[in-house]
Amino acid sequence: MRGIVDIFIPPKKWKFYVIIILGIITGLIFFLFYVSKAHSYLSDNAETCMNCHIMAPQYTSWFHSAHRQYANCNECHVPHDNVFNKYFFKAKDGLRHATIFTLRKEPQVIRIHEAGKEVVHSNCLRCHGDLLTDNKLQNYNGNTTNINRKSSNCTFCHRETPHGSVNSLSSVPNSRVPLPESAVPHWLKKMITK
């Protein structure tokens, strides 16, 4: 261990400069965390997803749906079988989102991917599983026989739940969504404007 550290020890006359530069890099990384609100991604708040304003159509359609009362974004869009899986999936999804968003590669209409579909479907069942297992509903719900239960997704038919059918990036121009406020803290703003 000691040996490995020794490799990176700079020459004596460099030491001071190296410390300064390392400080700058660390500070910059902290700033990146702050400005991207990285800490908020640990929470389950729907507001977190509004860190990216392009999620406004999804947020708004959910906010005007019946699911608003019972389920936030994560309730459906991340797995809930165990906490490790939850955060692993979140990180995987999040990094993809961040990459696409940074490269400005987002499509005009954002569509869910296969992995996400599976997660959503299993979350449908987490709350509404009774609809498939209740014998009383067999007659009422003829299409949920054993074959269909395994082979199709809820969203195949319930495709407008809860986001409706209109989801392009420009579909909610005037929606009052909780967008992130300016990154400059209030106290600093006050000082500047004085």
Add this chain to the structure above:
Amino acid sequence: MKWSIKQIVENKPWAGWLLFFVTVVFVFFLGLLASSIIERRAEAQFVYSPKVEIEQFEPRNEIWGENFPREYATFLQTADTNFKSLFNGNGLNDALKENPDMVILWAGYAFAKDYNQPRGHFYSIVDIRNTLRTGAPNDTTPSPQPNTCWTCKSPDVPRLMAKMGVQEFYKGSWDKLGSEVVNPIGCADCHDSKTMNLKITRPALIEAFQRQGKDLNESSQQEMRSLVCAQCHVEYFFDNRQGKQKYLTFPWDSGMTVEAIEKYYDNFNYSDWTHAISKAPMLKAQHPDYEVFKMGVHFRAGLACADCHMPYISEGGVKFTDHHVQSPLNNISRSCQVCHKESEEELRERVYQRQRNIKELRTILEKELVAAHFEAKHAWDIGAQELEMKNILLLIRQAQWRWDFAVAGHGNSFHAPLETARILAHGINKAQEARRLLIQIFAKYNNFDVKIPDISTKEMAQKAIGINTQKLKADKEIFLKNVVPIWLKKAKEREAKYSVKYL
């Protein structure tokens, strides 16, 4: 260790420089990433790109409409008067004609002169000018109503309150600001001109919350979607205590139930008017929509007014809030069926069932109250004393307060059917109790000969309590022909001076 950076650099100085430049490039890209994040965050601030700059107190809805054409177009639809439901609708219907008993219940109060079922927000100004309740003011005669009546009618109000001060605004008679208040209820009543966020513009609501130790600023977006409506769709009175003059106040200090509000009024012996027939000290309830909604199942489910009265719609690939504020019954698929999977017919029938049942109860109470007022008059006529009557009059006041509280909020029978039924049941009980005590007085003075005039139509009922409707209407015609055009001319001249700044 065979080698280390130290050695490499000492042997080949250029390697040190190489390391330096690699670090420079790394930090450079880190900075680029940070600035990209900042840029994309800033984009969010430019989502709203207005065409017109909207001033802080811009009262003209059409100017706001420049930036929000869809919202404005649907707002204009509140002009529609073609919808009819089981008992109500959005047209101009004479409520007194439909139910002449109400003339008797409000005898001695302006509502006995004229009372129509409500129309859309679009008509807020036209209808307050037209109603006989505001009278026919001119240079010599003021309106019988105070200026406070304008408070809920127009986005000109926040503008004037800022200019004049709140108490100064409430002072004086209703005709004082006739030329100043001209735009119907609209954008600036609920929206912040800078951020477009929902905003409370009427001080009465803010003050009512403060007196209960609550801070309105801490409300969530969802709560705000009800609170902007609660600026007006609530029970209120005009406070004249402690140097105040006709100061609009919400009586919620001890709670929002019918009993709590009554207690608040009783605490300082408040009455809106003395009944012309029975001489009872009466209370008038004014549309306690918000209070009653809060006692219903839909409030418990976390809904706000806007969820059903202003549901989301999509038009040409764009979704927005429908600003055609109206009865959800005219819009079942977009309001009820967002959560309920039953058919439209079934859902409508469920609402009607509640409305029918409540109507049944309120009619029983109405008949009891009409009888009670005339019987109380008879008691006075045959020589009953103040002391004997005191309790009876109090019961009549309590019974009619309950009737009015249940009836004045047009949505009550749906918003909280159980609470509304409870209120009416207590009302019936109190009215019957009053009549039982009256019978004892008749027995004491041995005179049971109560005379109730023919009040089967609105005209007869108004004649019976001495309202000269003909004259009121004639005066109103003159006012509409002579005074209102002058108001409009002044308003036009004033608004012509307002600037419109296109961006």
